[in-house]
Each structure stands twice: as C-alpha cells, then as structure tokens.
Amino acid sequence: MTWPYKDLIAIADLSADEIGTILDMAASFKEISRRDIKKVPTLRGKTVVLLFYEPSTRTRLSFELAAKRLSADTTALSASGSSFTKGETIMDAAYNVMAMAPDCIIIRYPYAGIPKKMAQLLPCSIINAGDGYHEHPTQALLDMYSIKEHFGRLEGLNVTIVGDIMHSRVARSNVYGLRKMGAHVVLVTPKTLLPPGVETWGVEVSTALDPVIPESDVIMMLRVQKERLHQQFFSGEREYSFFYGLNKSRVQKMKEDAVIMHPGPMNRGVEITYDAADSARSIILDQVENGLAIRMTLLYLSLGGSVNVD
Amino acid sequence: MTWPYKDLIAIADLSADEIGTILDMAASFKEISRRDIKKVPTLRGKTVVLLFYEPSTRTRLSFELAAKRLSADTTALSASGSSFTKGETIMDAAYNVMAMAPDCIIIRYPYAGIPKKMAQLLPCSIINAGDGYHEHPTQALLDMYSIKEHFGRLEGLNVTIVGDIMHSRVARSNVYGLRKMGAHVVLVTPKTLLPPGVETWGVEVSTALDPVIPESDVIMMLRVQKERLHQQFFSGEREYSFFYGLNKSRVQKMKEDAVIMHPGPMNRGVEITYDAADSARSIILDQVENGLAIRMTLLYLSLGGSVNVD
C-alpha cells in the first residue's frame, strides 16, 4: 500500500489509523540511528530543501539528519542572509524553489496557512515544520510516539499540557492527535492565554496546575516565550513559575509511572526547574531521539514509500 | 574537445560560438532535473565552495543544487557569521579557501573585479555569481537560454531591458551576450540611471517605455532597489511604477508572441504588477529552472568536462 499523501500539513488532516501507521513505522526507522552506519540508500538522488523563516536548532537539525540518513541531498535556506529579506513574497520564493525541482520542501513559517497553500500549488512534497500558531505536526507525532513507547498505548491516558496554549502550535497539534488516539487531554493555562474556541476542542481546561497533577499520566510543559511574559498576558516570570512551573514538589505529587515532557528549548528556572527537567521521569531527550525517527518516516512516506516495508 | 577555460568571469570574455556551445549543452543538463533520480556521478569527489558576500537565495540555491546533482561536495560560506567580518582582506580569505584545495569557488562580491583577480591568482575554477555593477554571467546565459528556448533563436530578436541599467550587472551581462548573439537590444531607463559610456554598447536607449513595447519580442524587467528610489535617482516608487512598471495595459500592447522576463526577486507592485508577473507571457519561472541547467553546464565545463558528451 502506498501512503496517500504527498504532504504533511496538519494532524487535523490525519485519521487515527494513519497516525497509528506512522507511529508503527517509526520504530523501524528509529533502529537505523542506533546502528554503527546510520545510513540507508532509500532516498538517494532526492533533493530536500529546508526553508526556515524562524530560528530553529532541533527541528532543522532533526529534519536535516533524517533526510541525510535516508541518503537524500539537503539544502537549508534561512530567512536571514537570503533574498527573502528583499521584499519577495513567500509564494514567489516557493515557486522559485519549486522551479529547481526539489522532491520535498520542509517549511517553517511565522504565519499560519502558508504550508497548506504551498501544498496545494506545488507538485513536490511539503512538510510543515511549524506555521504560526497553527500546527507543528511532526512535533505532535514524536510526542505521541514517545508517550506510546513509554506506556504501550495512548488510549485512556491523561495528558496534561501546561503553558501558553493560545500561542502554541505544539499544543494544537497534540490536542488534535491525542484526542483522535483516545487520550484525555487537560490544558492548564492562565485565563489570558486560553485560545478562543477551546470549548470545541474536546478537552478539559484548568487554570490551576496543582489539582491536575495527581491524575496526569503525562505532564507536557510548553516553552514560555519570555517576551510574552512581559506583555499583557501575565504578571511576570516569577509569578508564572510559582503558579505554572514544574518543580520538585510538584514532581513528587505525580503518579508513580507518570512522565514529564517538553518540546524544547527549555527555559530552565521558568516553566521547569533543574530538578524537574533532570528527574528520572523526564522523557525529554527520548522526544528528541524519536523526532528523528518520525521525520525519517514522514520523508519516506511523503516521497512515495510503501506503508508495508517488505 | 575540452572547454578552454577554467573560469567564468564575464560574458564579455566569451565568443558567440562559445555562448552557443553552452546553450546547446544546457539542454541535456536540463533533462537531468526532470528525472526521478536527479543525480549523475560526473563530479563525484570534487569540492565546490560557495563564497557569497551578498545575500542571495535563488543564485546560491541554484549553484548548490547544480553542484549536488553532479555529485560534487558543496560548502557555503556567507559573509555574516564568518571571519570575513573580522577585517581580513578578500584575497587573504580567497587564498585561505584555496589552501584547502577546492576544485571550484563560486563567488558573489559587492564590488567589481574580485572574481577576475581570483581567477588570475588561484589555480582552481572561479565562477562569478555577480560582482558589483560589473557582470552576472550565469544570469545572462540562463536568460539567453530561456529566450532561445521560446523563440528557437536569438538572432534578430528585439530585447528590451527596463529599469536601473546603471547599477545592474544583469543588464550589462545580457547586453554583451545578446549583442554577440545578434539580438537587437533596447535599454529603457530614466536618464539618471543611464550608465556612462552606454553609447559604446551598441544598443538603443529610450527614456520612455510605452513606444518600445509594440516592437519588443522580449521585455526584461529589472528589479528595483527600493533604497535607490529614495535617493537622487528618481522621484519615488509610485512615479517609477507609473512610467516604467509593467502592468496589465502595457502587457496588452505586447506583440502576440512576446514574453516577459525578470531575474528575480520581484517587487510586485513596483516594477511589475501581479497581473503582469502572472500573465501567460511570463517565462520567469522557466528562467529559474534553466538557471540550474546553465550552472550544471558551467560547473561541468569549468571542471574539465569535454564539450562533446559521448
């Protein structure tokens, strides 16, 4: 069976079965990165262009290594040091890149909707590496993979996501995916950072973290954008840590088998203390390792791979 | 027959026959980028260094992909984030790069003459990717290829180049090349942007666009540097668009088979309207695709390839 999509734009576009297929396949791709020679010839001769309009280390590196381990050629363009800063529209830039016949464009863009538009208009594969406050689908897939790897399942788990939900594409993608896979999701956030329309998401909402902790199987901390803490949304860094930060005493109230997640990069001392980040419950680095496997899987599938690897 | 040059510095250095050879060979290189596996082993083990002292997306990407599709290794250095900002002279930087034994250096530099000096002093191939207001030879070659692809010939065509001729290396390289290939060239530009010495170029000059349109087979719009519009050269963006911008009504006055070109990146709404940029006459994206083929051809020839591919 061939994967039916050339693009990955949003978790909202995938069925539970499709998510399940991706998570199942990622296990075999994860194994490749543990070999001595971490390279397979699957995508030899294919060209993958990374078009990043926002700074990124881990996501860009993860995609780049994923492509290289499949033997694709990669080229990275970032917004600075490029003519993207010369007033060209993003779609002109995209058509230009397309004219050079890449097989896949991985796009990160500060506003929502551009990856979808590119997917509709360009014949190559488009993978969304984060668009504005919309979605970050590979992050949610690696998060779901990491949870399933730990618990053996997603269904019926209580997943708590803590932080600035309104401005978080990570939260949005995770909510869509986790709900489809049968998890129960609790969003913990100050009222000022609740997204409009959250009542239709099928999740529970709490403005207090402490009551939620003892029930949670997963506590996923979101990164705090420090600049936002000094806007109208909240009264400052210290108060944020006090009410919403994960610290030692909160970790001690977690369920015996519960885990801590964070999409990175962490602001140690703000949304998570050193204790919490480095506790035995943390699967934060598993998330990073699994991200590479998820991205190899998606490159493989989007570029025409078969779902049944024989 | 072996190509006699290790470098490509200027269209002014090439004969009509040599330009013809490049355009003929580019067709077979263009075909490679349309294959499923877009890679040939021609330059395996060769090292191509991209030394870009000016921001660039399409040119750098085009050269980088051209090199990779020929299986060369590429490394890109840009002026920011390098010790080029530490007060080292460009020639010291060039000698340093040379000491690492690259096979080819592709150089873009804000002042004229540096690529030529590098070609004289360094044993590796030097390809000029644009030097100041001097030349941008691969751009002219891809432009000529695109025109010839459309019309089947260059000889006898009327090519109109519109914009800031004085500061345009694209215009200079095209004038030299098109004249050698027997085209008739008209330069349309405000008087303040006429380059000194233009009377020796063998071209026609007009300060008005409208009278020229009905005779033109090709209308090549140059990018407007917005910062220059606010200098002494012209009275502003709106006036520029009014007198020199390509818009719907001007497009309608073009000859039946005439085409629109632009080296990119476009300032939509300044030198070209959305209508004109997206009209059926536009071969702007063909230019981009052909650029990759031209650059593969030049890397192949400069690095010792034979003119007759058997």
Next chain:
Amino acid sequence: MTWPYKDLIAIADLSADEIGTILDMAASFKEISRRDIKKVPTLRGKTVVLLFYEPSTRTRLSFELAAKRLSADTTALSASGSSFTKGETIMDAAYNVMAMAPDCIIIRYPYAGIPKKMAQLLPCSIINAGDGYHEHPTQALLDMYSIKEHFGRLEGLNVTIVGDIMHSRVARSNVYGLRKMGAHVVLVTPKTLLPPGVETWGVEVSTALDPVIPESDVIMMLRVQKERLHQQFFSGEREYSFFYGLNKSRVQKMKEDAVIMHPGPMNRGVEITYDAADSARSIILDQVENGLAIRMTLLYLSLGGSVNVD
C-alpha cells in the same frame, strides 16, 4: 593499535608520543587533498555536527571539508539563527544534539571548559575547535606539523610567539605542545597581556620583540583583537604595530632559514605588514593546508581508526 581517545579537548592531555603519532599520520591524509578525486570512503555513514558558537571561516570550513573528504555527513549549526539564542543552556543543546546520534560533535565555544564537560557526559566524539581562552588543540597540531614539515624536527627549535598571549588559546595550546616536543618557546607580549601563572609554563618571556628576532627559528604572530587595543591593555593600534608588529626591517633581521606563521585571519597593517605576510619566509598558507590534514587525522582517529594504517 587503536587510538585510545574518543575526544580531543586539549594538547595538555596528549603525550609527546601521541602528538608524534598524529603528526606522522597527517602526512598521508595531506596527500589525499592533492589527488584529483579528494575523497576516501573511510567515514561513510558517520555524522559529524559542527556546533560553532563563535564566528569562524577557516576552522569551520577546514573541519567541514576534512569530514567530507572522509565521506562523513556534516551539519553545521551556528549560534545565530538557532534556538541557542533562545536562552537554552549549552548542555541542554548538547544533549539535544546527542539525542540525534551524531558520531562526532566539533564544538567552538566562547568560554573555557564546555568541550571537556561535553566529552565527559556524551558518548560521541568531541573535538574542541577552540574554547574561550583555554585551548585550540587542532591549531597547535597544525602549527607543529607545519614547523616540522619545514625543519624536519621540533626539538631544539626556538619558537617565538608574539602578541596578546593572555587572551590567546592558540598560544596556550602551542606552548603546551611545543614544550612537550622539546622546542624552546619565547613569548613576546606587552606586560598588560601576560597571563597570570606564565612563570610555570616553562617558557621565556620578553616584552620586547627586537632582541628576540635574531635567535628565532619561528616567529608566530598572533591576531590582534582590535577591540582589545582600545581597552586598558595597550595604547592603540599604531603603538602596537610599532612595538610588536612584524614588518620588513624586522623580517630582514630573521635567521636565514627562519619562518613566519600566523593562525589567521590576519589584520594586515596591525600585527603584520603586507611585506611580512607575503614574504618568502611566510608559511601561513601551508598552515591552512596542513590544518585540513590534521583535522582529517583527528576525525579518523577519534572515530575509531587504527593508528597503523595497513
């Protein structure tokens, strides 16, 4: 025999025998870069990540080409345009990179000690490409290689290092290495730029350059950080050049066979004049070429190569 170290952090960690082994092996790696096809399959499938928190051209390019000539895959991350600027700690960044299973991380960092900490905590190879004012071991190795290549030996030579010793990791690494190899080292520097504890280094110190010149086999000029000249350390650029710059008349007083070295990038006109930099005594570009060979050697050894290549 297998090389016993996965990392290269400091020349201080190596014995004279080990330094000798590296210098001996580098000769065969140097030969590869002089071939027509400059590539061997030794590290195929290995992943080398370049993590540069300080601007660099030659060192990054040198390591990158070294890795590519051994067929490793390389990915470069620089501090700008990455989430390193988002307040993440360097060790979190390092663990993140590690989670993606590179075989080697080449790190340049503005403060001392981080490469060592990474080597202790991460299972992959760590190569120090310069950490603060501590060490720059591959620079010292390429310097020693270049001296030995010229003189056939290191033992008994008089090596004079001139400049801002206090802030120079190049000087520190060279002192450690040259002393172990039996060279006599003289440091020439203004008193304000003498490092604390220099009396324990086993070197001679002079605040005047002229008396030292006639005895020196090697004069190694350090780069002057212009910003430092305008701090408390010295009275200005012109005075620095007058007292400590290498110029024509000083070159004429050098021993017949003596050589001039500089780690680059040079400030021509400050610590070295055009005359001196371009004199026949200069082996500055040999240093660059040898740097690539030294880095190929260290990648090969650190990633598990055998000391006896059969």
